[in-house]
Amino acid sequence: MTPRLSMRALSVVALTLFASAPLAMLVVTSIARGWFYPSVVPSSVDGGAWAELFRDASHRTALLNSVVLAVSTALVGTALALPLGRAAALSTRGVRRSVALLAFTAVALPPVALGAGLQLSVLTLGLGGTVVGVFLAHLVPALGYLTLVFLGVFTRWDLRLEEAAATLGAGGLERWRHLMLPLLRRPITEALALGFLVSWAQVALTLLVGGGAVRTLPLDVLAMLQAGQDQRAAAGALALAIPALFVLGVSRVAAGNTPAVVA
Amino acid sequence: MFADVRRVFVFGAVCAAALVGGCSRAAPAAAAPDLAKLPWDSIVRRARGTTVIWRMWRGDPSVNAFVDRWVAPRVLAEYGVTLQAVSGQGSELVDQLTVETQSGAKVGTASLLWINGETFGALRSRQLLAGPWSGVLPAGALVDSASPIISRDFEQDPGGFESPYGTVQMALIHDSARTPQPPRTVDELTHWIRTHPGRFTYDQSFTGITFLKGVMYAQNGGVGTFAGGYDSTTYIAARTRLFAWLDSLKPYLWRKGTQYPADVAAMHRLFANREIDFSLSYNQNEAVTKALQGVLPATSRALVLRDGTLANAHFLGIPANAPNAAGAMIVANFLLSPAAQLEKQRPTVWADGTVLDLARLPAEWRERFDSIVNDPRLVSADTLRRYARPEVSPRYHERLTDDWRRMIR
Amino acid sequence: MIPPHVSARQHLLTLSAAALLLGVPIVVGIGYLVGGAIGVSGDADGVSLGRVLRDGAVWRSALLSLWIAGAGTSLALTGALSIALLLGGASKIERFARTVVALPLPVPNVAAAVAVLLLLSQSGWLSRVAAQLHLIATPGEFPALVLDPWAIGVIATVVWKELPFLALVAVSLQSLRGRALTDAARTLGASPSQALRTITLPLLLRGMAPSVIAVFVFVLGSLELPLVLAPSSPLALPLLIQERRQSLDATSHGEAYLIALLATGLAVFAALVHEALRRDEA
Missing domain, CATH: 3.40.190.10 (Periplasmic binding protein-like II)
Known part of the structure; x- marks a missing residue:
């Protein structure tokens, strides 16, 4: 082994530890009961926290809310952002940049500030403390992210294929079905995953717009942590991390396992 | 223009709501x-x-x-x-x-x-x-x-x-295995804190402020001094004594009094893991319920200060x-x-x-x-009853919270 | 430009929809914040901007938040560049390393914060290992990495979470353009360090600038990371906004909206910089 190679192997080991240690910590804590300083290894192991997570009706509601919000944010966000990004990309430079600026602002606004503003508007609509209200709030940053994705995609888009199809007599619907959607498979998959994750991880917007009445998994994890229930919080944190990893993994596989450039 | 835009937004959102179904309230x-x-x-x-x-x-x-x-x-x-x-x-x-x-x-x-x-x-x-x-x-x-x-x-x-x-009644929580002879009065607690640097703190939320209020009452002739509505002069004098006490203890607190746990749960976490030796609770029975949950050690016990604790x-x-x-x-x-x-x-x-x-x-x-x-x-019902003190005007709590955030934290 | 097979009317309609969908929530949200700050909507008494700007607590909070976002983003960027340069190749071990390091990418902030708390606190797992090895006798002897004035725990979480994203961008930039240009520079006689300094790094940094800004503002606005890990004094900006908002004092209420507005201004400024730096191809 050359020194250069062993250095590289060493850095790979270090990176592996760095990336996986926090997740491993969650796994162990989630099954460790009454695990206090200074013991390095838990003395008693039980699955109570996991059982509670799925047995307790309010946790189940939170989980359901989270899934419904994330899936609908992904679907609606992608369905809206695709035509928006495309229209912006086909426009003049000025329009394109303005849309990009708006989209990034939606992403960049601190959720605490955006939430405080949206809270009042959602209440005015009579949607305070409802899942629909929270969904509308989640849609704001999600739409920002996804518009940026499709803006990037369509800025590099080759229009000649569409034009050729149109010349050959393919109607709008046919063009989308047989040409555009297959070509857009990768960005759409990535957009769905991104939309899902933006909503799935959301805390501040849910808290403010949902006003405590809409429970989601991230809020539950926070509540368990603030109740000193570390074991349950760890189980909840994994219940958050695992589907997120799964969604990203699936989207990578479906997209052909090539890295994407987002934002 | 702005009004129009807003109307369109409201309209759109209402349509969306109607689509998802039945969100308007009766x-x-x-x-x-x-x-x-x-x-x-x-x-x-x-x-x-x-x-x-x-x-x-x-x-x-x-x-x-x-x-x-x-x-x-x-x-x-x-x-x-x-x-x-x-x-x-x-x-x-x-x-x-x-x-x-x-x-x-x-x-x-x-x-x-x-x-x-x-x-x-x-x-x-x-x-x-x-x-x-x-x-x-x-x-x-x-x-x-x-x-x-x-x-x-x-x-x-x-x-x-x-x-x-x-x-409920305010109590300190200690570990009977770790601290078999805990302090029982504010004076004993003061002495204990000075002889055990870095082992005591209080949280910055409701419970921590209530603990401070208890000390403030004890230092000023009991809660009776504060009864009968908020009095600014009484408060300022009492606060001055309390903050002088806090200043004198600051170097002996956890993290030398530069940081405070966010809430009782954070206190429990520090206490259970031996970072500090006392936790607080505005429920005297929490030492036992939390031990049953595995959040606190099994040897945790509640402790009410003899100067009186708020209920x-x-x-x-x-x-x-x-x-x-x-x-x-x-x-x-x-x-x-x-x-x-x-x-x-x-x-x-x-x-x-x-x-x-x-x-x-x-x-x-x-x-x-x-x-x-x-x-x-x-803690026996008799002991609880003997040392229980009623709360006084909430204004004291509000003022103390604000002043603590401004002057101590 | 609009291709002939797309109707101009449809195009304009979609564009207006874009402006509405993206713009209205932002305008309405900010509008309500302004209303809340000047006391039109809301119970808040009108607060003077001067008083908020003279409030030392606001500045200390802003500095802490900027420090967290700045230090966290810089460290994550350094890590990402190192990965792109040292492990950016196509060999099996390099591809493995890149997959592993991407693991934290989708993990929600709350989950990451819980994990870091359990790992890094003074009674966390690392401290316990140190105690077993007799490096420390009490938890207090372990360095304060959580709820600490330098917010090291928050910064560590930021690095763990954001390094994968920046590494992804860096690696793809490097494989798209960086390597070819570096090779060209070497052929023209530049030394490895010269090529790195004058070609590779500037190219990568330029390409990554928008992503770096995105990470920076994302961290700046995060509520849950400081909630779990940051010091109590000073409070991170999002926590200060929440504390003032929930104060029973109506003046504090208005201040919260005003501070939120200042934070919003910071975000809009970042968006402008982002837009200026973004490569607008085509």
Whole structure:
């Protein structure tokens, strides 16, 4: 082994530890009961926290809310952002940049500030403390992210294929079905995953717009942590991390396992 | 232009809402004070088939389990009322109701609130609470109305705008294995802190400030000095002494008094893991319930300071914009029933003190209550009673919170 | 430009929809914040901007938040560049390393914060290992990495979470253009360090600038990371906004909206910089 190679192997080991240690910590804590300083290894192991997570009706509601919000944010966000990004990309430079600026602002606004503003508007609509209200709030940053994705995609888009199809007599619907959607498979998959994750991880917007009445998994994890229930919080944190990893993994596989450039 | 844009947005959102289905709320039902003039049977009838959203502290799985798995199925079976507990406490409630009212929506979300002290005062002064209504509850006849801790809420007259449902007392928590001879007075505690640098702190939320209030009262001739409404001169003098005490202790506190744990849970985490030797709780029985949950070591015990520890009651209120006041009254009444009060007081359930006058209960219920308070790990009822002190004007709490944040933190 | 097969009317309609969907929530949200700050909507008394700007607590909070976002983003960027340069190749071990390091990418902030708390606190797992090895006798001897004045725990979480994202961008930039240009520079006689300094790094940094800004503002606005891990004094900006908002004092309420507005201004400024730096191809 050359020194250069062993250095590289060493850095790979270090990176592996760095990336996986926090997740491993969650796994162990989630099954460790009454695990206090200074013991390095838990003395008693039980699955109570996991059982509670799925047995307790309010946790189940939170989980359901989270899934419904994330899936609908992904679907609606992608369905809206695709035509928006495309229209912006086909426009003049000025329009394109303005849309990009708006989209990034939606992403960049601190959720605490955006939430405080949206809270009042959602209440005015009579949607305070409802899942629909929270969904509308989640849609704001999600739409920002996804518009940026499709803006990037369509800025590099080759229009000649569409034009050729149109010349050959393919109607709008046919063009989308047989040409555009297959070509857009990768960005759409990535957009769905991104939309899902933006909503799935959301805390501040849910808290403010949902006003405590809409429970989601991230809020539950926070509540368990603030109740000193570390074991349950760890189980909840994994219940958050695992589907997120799964969604990203699936989207990578479906997209052909090539890295994407987002934002 | 702006108005047009907004109208389009509102229109779009309303369409979306209509699509997803049934989100517009019904017109407000009868208000609580009007209902309170009706016979109880009529309230029971109106409540059948309705849903009550109860905004409460959701920070303890035992409390949640009591509400979700014991209370909810029973009010559903007996009264046809669906109880849904959601999160929200203290100033969050004030914020939430203020914003709801500002938005112009006539009906809010929650019909029942868990409140006391300064939250009650703030809601009441902003006219966000409905009432009077609590006099109509049949189970109210069993309440220990002679107790100063239950009949007054931080010296405020509940005035029928809130109904009591539990009592707690402030305590320190220590590990009997680690600290077998804990300090028992403020003076002993001061000495202990100085001889054990870095092993003591208090949290920056409600409980920590209550601990400081207790010390402030002890330093100034007891809580009696502060009784009878807020007095600025008394407060300033007392605060000066308290902050001088804190300044002198600062180098001996955890992290030398530069950082404070966010809440009691953070205190428990530090205590259980031996970063500090005392935790705090505004429920004297938490040392035992939290040990049963595996959050605290099994050898944890509560400790009440001989200078007196604050005790208070928690109450239920109905917001002025409650969508279902009738259902809320049903739940409030159910929580006062001997069965609910007894279940709530079990150390394995919640260990929340009863507000009932046991003398007014039938003998068999009295025996059941007696049998659960005698757990040897708990602080004895006599000790608790002897050192219990009522809360005074919530203004002291508010001022101390603000000043502590500005001057000490 | 609009291709002939797309109707101009449809195009304009979609564009207006874009402006509405993206713009209205932002305008309405900010509008309500302004209303809340000047006391039009809301119970808040009108607060003077001067008083908020003279409030030392606001500045200390802003500095802490900027420090967290700045230090966290810089460290994550350094890590990402190192990965792109040292492990950016196509060999099996390099591809493995890149997959592993991407693991934290989708993990929600709350989950990451819980994990870091359990790992890094003074009674966390690392401290316990140190105690077993007799490096420390009490938890207090372990360095304060959580709830600490330098917010090291928050910064560590930021690095763990954001390094994968920045590494992804860096690696793809490097494989798209960086390597070819570096090779060209080497052929023209530049030394490895010269090529790195004058070609590779500037190219990568230029390409990554928008992503770096995105990470920076994302961290700046995060509520849950400081909630779990940051010091109590000073409070991170989002926590200060929440604390003032939930104060029973109506003046504090208005201040909260005003501080939120200042934070919003910071975000809009970042968006402008982002837009200026973004490569607008085509």
